[in-house]
Amino acid sequence: MWRLVFLGVLLLAVPAQAADCTLTNARYKQPDAPWWLTFKRVPRFSAPNQVAAFYLELANSSVEMQGAVHVPNGFGSPLWSIEGPCTPPEFAEEGAPVELCGFLDDGQYPAIYGEYDGAVRFLETGAGAATPEQIILPNLAVSLWYSSYRQTEWLDGIDIGDAFTLEGCD
Template identity: 50%
Template structure:
């Protein structure tokens, strides 16, 4: 009886933990490249309309890029930006997506919509950052981050939650 109770408790604990997967503790891997994405707390000195922050690790270059999600005027579609060293070992910081801002999307059970970046929001199955791959392709990271047989896109898929 004790074993059954302990087994039931473990199963229930696993179900609760699985249900607590939020953008704050989710980890994502790029579908084709070796890139990783995870959300982090919004920096204290961030712009007032910044609603989320994330990092993208580029392991081949050994670089971490800093991303931000904003809501223009406090509402509307969430837009994103990303910056980091202009090249491996560089102290100069570059913005990698120039021009008009792009919306950030989430795939929630097969339905794609704007990323729900509210504190404690459930983690989407995928995070979509339009124009990310093209922006990195035309950067100094092209040589290290793009494999010859990979056509990297803009999708990161959920791998787990901490």
């Protein structure tokens, strides 16, 4: 009898865990390139208007870039930024400290978008917000194209874009 009760409780708990997909654990993949975008908790000591955090894995360069989503003054559209090593490790001087760069032009703060049920709108960042099926980071690909990462990331005709598709949650 107890086994049946335990089995029933276990079966009810598993779907609840699988459905717990939020912006703190969603994982996205670039459809045409080996790039992964994973959301994480906002760092404890971040700007007060930072509402989301993510990292971008560039597989060909073995680099992980750190990204942030901010809402200026708390009422505008969510804007994204990203920073990481200025050059891929294979092109960096041996023994030199790693210099970090932002990869958007100065004064360029593009909005971040999500696709929800086939409709594209600003990324929802409030508590309990739905996890979008896609994340769109306008200007990401072009910003990295005009950097040292062009030599390592755009190999063999890879066509990298700005959209990432939900793969699951960690």
